[in-house]
Every structure is written in C-alpha cells, then in structure tokens.
Amino acid sequence: MGRGKIEIKRIENSTNRQVTFSKRRNGIIKKAREISVLCDAQVSVVIFSSSGKMSEYCSPSTSLSKMLEKYQQNSGRRLWDAKHENLSAEIDRVKKENDNMQIELRHLKGEDLNSLNPKELIPIEEALQNGLTNVRDKQMDYLKMLKKNESLLEEENKRLSYILHHQQMAMNGNVRDMELGYHQKDRDYPSQMPMAFRVQPIQPNLQEDKQ
Incomplete structure (x- = not known):
C-alpha cells in the first residue's frame, strides 16, 4: 500500500x-x-x-x-548596508587603538622594553618624568591643604578654649556670689525674728517680797 x-x-x-x-x-x-x-x-x-x-x-x-x-x-x-560596514571598521579601529594603549601601558610599567630602540625609549622617559612631576605637585598641594586645615583647627581650638575659660570664670563668680548671699542672710536672721520670740528680762516677783 x-x-x-x-x-x-x-x-x-x-x-x-x-x-x-x-x-x-x-x-x-x-x-x-x-x-x-x-x-x-x-x-x-x-x-x-x-x-x-x-x-x-x-x-x-x-x-x-x-x-x-x-x-x-x-x-x-x-x-548589509554601508552603515554596518562603517561600524565594523570603527570597531576594528577602536580595537587597534586599545591594543596600542595596552602596549604603551606595559612600556610605562617597564615591561617589554627590550624590543625598543633608544629613540623609542626617549618619549617613554619624558612621559615618566612628567608623570613624576605631576605626582609631586599633587603631593605638595595635599600637604599645603593639610597644613591649612591644621592651622584652622588650632585657631578654632583656641577660640573654644577662650570661650570655655570665660564661662568657667563666670560660673565661679556666680558661686561666690551665692555663698556670700547665704552668709549675709545668716547674719541678718536674728534681727528679723518676730518680737514674740525675743528673750525678755526676768522680772522679780513683787508679791512674794510683800509676804
């Protein structure tokens, strides 16, 4: 079938x-x-x-x-159109630039220098010297900033110490005034007692003398 x-x-x-x-x-x-x-x-x-x-x-x-x-x-x-071809060419160009940058970076690190001639070593040396100069300048700027901050902190510390000292003197003066006030009140206390509580002189009993 x-x-x-x-x-x-x-x-x-x-x-x-x-x-x-x-x-x-x-x-x-x-x-x-x-x-x-x-x-x-x-x-x-x-x-x-x-x-x-x-x-x-x-x-x-x-x-x-x-x-x-x-x-x-x-x-x-x-x-595919020319746009894609241009994109592919651009990708190749970027890859090539990246490879060259990687090579330059290795040279700056001191790697793969045996294949270079003296003329090719000169720009590497100049780049390293420029980099070292920039690093030192940055270090100096950083140290100046630290010294400036240190000076500002010292001035602020002096100002706060001055304020604290005067506050302590004011507090000590208030304490002395309070103590003097308490002593003055103790001296004035008997003169301010009511008449009923004052000591009366002893009077002789005239009736007993008559008997």
Whole structure:
C-alpha cells in the first residue's frame, strides 16, 4: 500500500507540526551533508523554527560568513548596508587603538622594553618624568591643604578654649556670689525674728517680797 500524498499547507495541530518540523529539518541537514561529501560542494543551511531556535549546517571546508560573502558577490545583492560596514571598521579601529594603549601601558610599567630602540625609549622617559612631576605637585598641594586645615583647627581650638575659660570664670563668680548671699542672710536672721520670740528680762516677783 503506497503512502498517501500530503497536502502542503500549515499543520494546525502544534504537536504534529513540531514532529514534522524535526523530521524535515533533520532530512534537509542530512541531504546537505551528503551533497557536500559526495559532490565536494560547499553547502550551508540555516533553519529557524517558529519559536526562533536556530539550526545550521556548513561544509567543513568553508564557513557561514564566507558563504554569505560568496552569495553577495555572485548574486549582486547586498546583505548589509554601508552603515554596518562603517561600524565594523570603527570597531576594528577602536580595537587597534586599545591594543596600542595596552602596549604603551606595559612600556610605562617597564615591561617589554627590550624590543625598543633608544629613540623609542626617549618619549617613554619624558612621559615618566612628567608623570613624576605631576605626582609631586599633587603631593605638595595635599600637604599645603593639610597644613591649612591644621592651622584652622588650632585657631578654632583656641577660640573654644577662650570661650570655655570665660564661662568657667563666670560660673565661679556666680558661686561666690551665692555663698556670700547665704552668709549675709545668716547674719541678718536674728534681727528679723518676730518680737514674740525675743528673750525678755526676768522680772522679780513683787508679791512674794510683800509676804
């Protein structure tokens, strides 16, 4: 019994669709591998599923980027515009500058100097001397700032000590005034006693003398 002819249209059942995709994808990649080996052809296949998952095959003798360049040259179609090419060139330029800066940094650290000639060592020496001068200037500025802050702190300390000293003198003066006031009150206390509490002189009993 022969196989029935399948109508070429979207499979509605998601499970059946996924199973069919896996089978057909593996079949296409298998055919691409076979034609690459049997016919010494350069083959590249890129497949994206409905979920965005990528599957690919490329002949061992080439790469996908080379295949795309060949396609662009032979078809006359540009797969990317000049903007992307300029971006790639800019990336290469930045990488090169970064590599040069890394080399210069190693030289400034005293590394990899054996490959340099005397003329190439002169600007490195000048850069180090300039850097040392700048470091010393920064150190002097920092020391001046410390001395200035120290002087300001000393003046503030003197001012606070002066205020504290006068406050203590004022407090001591108030204490003495309070003590003098208490003593003065003690002296004035008998004169301020009521008449009823004053000691009266003893009078003789005249009636007893008459008897």
